[in-house]
Amino acid sequence: MSNHDTAPPPAPSRNPCCLCWCCCCSCSWNQERRRAWQASRESKLQPLPSCEACTPPSPEEVQSWAQSFDKLMHSPAGRSVFRAFLRTEYSEENMLFWLACEELKAEANQHVVDEKARLIYEDYVSILSPKEVSLDSRVREGINRKMQEPSAHTFDDAQLQIYTLMHRDSYPRFLSSPTYRALLLRGAPQSSSEA
16 A cells, blocks of 8 residues: 555645645645545546456457557557556556546536645656656646646646657557457357367
């Protein structure tokens, strides 16, 4: 369990009592937000189900993943298999960040947007996070400015940068990986050893 799970982090505030935009000082904490955080933490940023929990992909679906990265990312089973591959490359945080941003963009409640944006920042953007994603300084500075008034689109530039990184860097290796090749072979016509 990470340090973020042991104690509620500071709540975002539109009017912090000091000059700290992220409201990390103890004066921004209050009991109501702490209770709301504890009640909602379990439902936020849940991991993607494991590959076993997903519907097994058809052979045609597995083959379509080689046609484009978009097809892979639009497939729940594809995302799950790709996430498992990223885990072997020690870069699973890229997929987790991308998924968290997708979840944030679907949120309409501003209070929930504030909370999810803060969690995404702490989990993936903060230089103190063990799951920090690799972002250039321009994008990171933009996020820091946007965190003063978070929106569902606070991380759009960062999400695109991580998507592009996965597409250009990890995706070609995934297509050549034993994991993907095994999925392709599973869909190929089997010999008489199949019973």
